[in-house]
Amino acid sequence: MQDDLLVVGFDLETRREVHVSEREPEHWKRLGYGGAGQLVCFYCFHGFEAPAGTRVPLVTRGRLGGKVRRHFAHPPGQAPTGGHGPETVWHITTKHLLAAWARSRPGVDRVRLEQWTEDHDRRADVEVLLQDGTKVALEAQRKLMTDDGWRARHRDYARQGVVDVWFWRPRVHFPHVVLDEGLPVWFYSVSKREAATSLGRPHARVHRWWQVPDLAVFGLHHPPCALDELERVTIPLGALGLGPGGAVLPEDLQKRVLDSQRETREEAKRRKDSEARYARAARESQERAARAPAPVPLPPLPPVPAGGLRCEVCRRPLDPLLARTRRHILC
Incomplete structure (x- = not known):
């Protein structure tokens, strides 16, 4: 259907x-x-x-x-x-299904349709008030928006302390600035009652990757970064949570993401520990060298006789390198 x-x-x-x-x-x-x-x-x-x-x-x-x-x-x-019009049907239906979903989530105090923000700059398709006081705007977006148009709406919400969550009509292109702003992208299928989003695949582990401040990007991560390779996942709307940060992945997906990131952090810790051990060993070696007594200077070489050096045993010519021993090695 x-x-x-x-x-x-x-x-x-x-x-x-x-x-x-x-x-x-x-x-x-x-x-x-x-x-x-x-x-x-x-x-x-x-x-x-x-x-x-x-x-x-x-x-x-x-x-x-x-x-x-x-x-x-x-x-x-x-x-x-x-x-x-399919866009009209999708928008109105999605708006009301999102409102019904929000009402069913724990921690939600109030849900209202078509509500203006306090300064009347923006009108949310669905306004949600959480019990902790957080305001969430659920937007059902049926058409492509320009980067500037979306950014203006997002920043107006942010300026007023409203968390905006965007659900896009399937097969509609979304502004990639959404990912630049650190928000996930959600699609919603009315007929399937399913939300879809994308996980960012692990970034390539470049030289000394374990020193990067945000190690999460070297495992599966959500939201993805703007240029990531993506893994698409679909979720029944009823399985999504709603919290102060917006829509929340189901526990099984959260676990998968966190397990991937934990493995990355454990590998990074092993690299950092190995690096620290090497640095500590080098430092201790330098300290031992600094504490060692100065070497005793060797006595000066004896003067070379007029006829040249000769072995005191076999009397054959002697290489100057053996002047201190005065004999050949085998004599």
């Missing part, structure tokens, strides 16, 4: 958007097409590809565990020509 075939419902009685996963299919059937008619298409009612106020009661399709996931749909022949 493609993301652009999904439909968000709108309950005319409660005046709120609803999703098929919130209640049992029988409940929606009573409210939708062939029932009370109060469950209508959110997009049609709000003027997307149809006149504002258009009421199209929805049908519920699919079944739990079936090949097609449960979803709302227009009755046959009642969808707008060409359907609803």
Whole structure:
């Protein structure tokens, strides 16, 4: 099932958007097409590809565990020509699924849609207030942004102490400045209810790599660096955590990353210890040399006789190098 075939419902009685996963299919059937008619298409009612106020009661399709996931749909022949824009469907659906996910996370105090920041510079798709006071902005980004456009929004959030977490529509190119700023990149598939992100593969171990301040980059790391080779991972949205730093990898992935980095740090420690032992041995050798007594000077060589040096045993000519011994080595 493609993301652009999904439909968000709108309950005319409660005046709120609803999703098929919130209640049992029988409940929606009573409210939708062939029932009370109060469950209508959110997009049609709000003027997307149809006149504002258009009421199209929805049908519920699919079944739990079936090949097609449960979803709302227009009755046959009642969808707008060409359907609803896939970007619009993805954005609105993702925004509400992210809000529902945030409400289900421990440590969350409040979740609100379409909220302005305190200085009214930015409006978050989903504003989350954690119990520790941290504010998190969840952004569902459906289109490519320029580096400057994204950086301006990110820094406005940072200036106001808001942690921004960006979820991009699948197959949309994202500004690589996101990685330069040290943020992870998340993609979200509505139809699969899955988030995807990338781990940075270990950097090449260059000369004296163990002296680099941040050893984490020589193991798997998240977020990746801008020019890293990447390993893509997909995660059910319900498995993601939410904390003061933003979205949190599940424990099994965290363990894999930390194990990789621990091995790197252990290898770096072995290199540093070996380097320290060598430096200590060299220093001790120099200290011993400094403490050693000065060598006793050798007596001067005897004067060379007029006829040249001769061995005092065999009387044959003697090399000057043997002048001190006065004999050949074998004599």
